[in-house]
Amino acid sequence: MGWFYTRTGRYTVRSGYEIAQRTREDSNPLLFGPDTRGLQAQVWKVQCTQKIQHFLWQSLTGCIVVGDRLRSRGMQIDPQCMRCGMAPETVNHTLFECPPALQVWALSPIPTAPIRFPIGSLFTNMAYLFWELPNDDRMRTYPWLIWYIWKARNDKVLGNVDWDPNDIITKATAESLTWAKAQEKQKTEIPRLQTQVETILSGDRCQVDGAWKETDCRAGLGWYHFNPTTQSKLMGSCNLRRGISHFRLN
Incomplete structure (x- = not known):
């Protein structure tokens, strides 16, 4: 027994999905018995x-x-x-x-x-x-x-x-x-x-983020500042020695 839609002959979910999509896109699908797709869609x-x-x-x-x-x-x-x-x-x-x-x-x-x-x-x-x-x-x-x-x-x-x-x-x-x-x-x-969201976002916006992995010796920081009035943008990043915990990036 083998699955002939992959090179290895083994079934994968991806290959099964592709075959199902091809069958679904057939312009003249074979239907046996009452077609209940309209009822199922209405649910x-x-x-x-x-x-x-x-x-x-x-x-x-x-x-x-x-x-x-x-x-x-x-x-x-x-x-x-x-x-x-x-x-x-x-x-x-x-x-x-x-x-x-x-x-x-x-x-x-x-x-x-x-x-x-x-x-x-x-x-x-x-x-x-x-x-x-x-x-x-x-x-x-x-x-x-x-x-x-x-x-x-x-x-x-x-x-x-x-x-x-x-x-x-x-x-x-x-x-x-x-x-x-x-x-x-x-x-x-x-x-x-x-209205509340518009009020909160009406001033300057500053976003920060960090990258920390236990297996890496370095950690990264980044920031982005935007002024809606002047349309000015400022941004920067920093690479530093990794700390003991990612909480130290906050």
């Missing part, structure tokens, strides 16, 4: 925390630990849902079709309909949440609803703890509102931060 535009964005991406790519996925990887376990026992525990079943999850969606502000949402397709359910919800602030809670449905599943499987659907909705709503207020606060604070 990073969802207005929520990065942790939840990453979990949504894991859900779409089948990377979260559910019974069906573990069984497909060769683990000898019962793939049935441990919460309801009515169907294999797939990602879609856990987040949308399991009776406790259905109760959450039915009681939440997210519009539901028997043949529209939620249904038996994970990609269709996610597409509905991404692009088909009304333009309403209450609709933006769905990432947190998905997150807390997953946390409730874990608490049931690992600790036999049952969550009330209303508690899930309350927690999801509270956290989504807190996150939204934090974004508004950051926007209002940005102009003040810019």
Whole structure:
């Protein structure tokens, strides 16, 4: 066995990356099954925390630990849902079709309909949440609803703890509102931060730096001075005998 894209015949991460890039740049890539790249790209535009964005991406790519996925990887376990026992525990079943999850969606502000949402397709359910919800602030809670449905599943499987659907909705709503207020606060604070930076940098500027290595017998110092008013620049450097510690350069 050998890797024929390097001279040594051994695989390297760099050569693998180059081959992957060449395949990606192919103008006519071969696609098998539904193309979910649009859904995966939309995940990073969802207005929520990065942790939840990453979990949504894991859900779409089948990377979260559910019974069906573990069984497909060769683990000898019962793939049935441990919460309801009515169907294999797939990602879609856990987040949308399991009776406790259905109760959450039915009681939440997210519009539901028997043949529209939620249904038996994970990609269709996610597409509905991404692009088909009304333009309403209450609709933006769905990432947190998905997150807390997953946390409730874990608490049931690992600790036999049952969550009330209303508690899930309350927690999801509270956290989504807190996150939204934090974004508004950051926007209002940005102009003040810019003003402070401009004030600090309005006078003369002097920058210093040093170089010190334990294995070298010499150490180096350098400085740079700039006057914004006259546009004058002064700079210099110095080479001296290395001290015991780099702290002596300060």
